[in-house]
Amino acid sequence: MDRESVFWRIADGRLPPPPCAETLGIEFLRVTPESGSIEVKFEATSAFLNLAGHVQGGFLAAMLDDTMGPALVATLDPGEFAPTVSLNVQFHRPARVGALKGIGRVLLRGKEVCQLSGELLQDDKVVATGTATAVIRRMGTQTAWAAAQKPA
Numbered sequence: 001m002d003r004e005s006v007f008w009r010i011a012d013g014r015l016p017p018p019p020c021a022e023t024l025g026i027e028f029l030r031v032t033p034e035s036g037s038i039e040v041k042f043e044a045t046s047a048f049l050n051l052a053g054h055v056q057g058g059f060l061a062a063m064l065d066d067t068m069g070p071a072l073v074a075t076l077d078p079g080e081f082a083p084t085v086s087l088n089v090q091f092h093r094p095a096r097v098g099a100l101k102g103i104g105r106v107l108l109r110g111k112e113v114c115q116l117s118g119e120l121l122q123d124d125k126v127v128a129t130g131t132a133t134a135v136i137r138r139m140g141t142q143t144a145w146a147a148a149q150k151p152a
Contacts, residue, residue, distance in 0.1 A: 007073045021066050024059070029101075031074050036106030038071040042120075044097050054094035057128075060120060061089045064130035067102030068116035072134055075109065079139050082114065086133040095120070095127045112136050 009015040011028040025043025032038070042063045050056040065087055072082050104118040116132040 005076075005078060007070065007076075011070070011074070020062070024063055024066060026066055028070075031070070033074040036071055036075055036109060038067065038074065038102075038104045040067055040070070040102040040104070042066075042100045042102060044095060044100060046097055049097065052094070054096060057089070057091055060091065060095060060100075060128045061087065061130070063100060063102055063120055064089055064104075064118045064128060065132065067104035067120070068118040068130065068132045069104075069134065071104035071118075072106050072109070072114050072116060072136075075106065076136065080136055081139050082134040082136045084132050084134050087130065088132070089128055089130040091128050092126050095122050098122065100127065107131075 006015065010017050011031050013028075016022060017026050025041075025045070027041040027043075029039040029041055030037075044055045044059065048055045048059040065084055069082065069084055076082060099122070101121045102118060103121070104116060106114060107117050108115040112135055114134045114136065116134060118130050118132075119126055120128045
């Protein structure tokens with residue numbers, strides 16, 4: 001675990017999150033790599049609403065992915081990344097504009113294949129749950145976004 005990695009610099013507030021996570025209003029509340037768990041906060045805006053006036057499910061799925069993925073990324077060695085290869089989401093109740101809390105954990109961390117789970121809560125009620133499979137890979141070259149974040 002490299003506390004100077006892009007992930008940790010984002011989690012510590014030294015770098016902004018990637019644009020997709022910034023759109024979701026992500027804020028890291030607690031990262032515990034030893035147990036493979038994380039708590040994050042998202043801010044659903046009116047731009048996320050569907051015709052029924054609820055947060056559209058695709059935004060909730062993206063929030064779950066941005067909850068579970070970082071729980072694993074916090075445990076990676078330098079030069080590793082872990083793309084999600086499968087994402088399953090269950091919606092339990094409508095979400096509305098406002099804060100949502102994401103709780104994610106690594107259920108199984110293999111050499112390459114990892115199983116993750118997560119929940120999204122609003123007002124302490126479960127809004128959506130999810131599971132994901134991620135695969136640990138070595139980074140061949142740095143992403144354009146990460147390279148642009150390096151200090152001058």
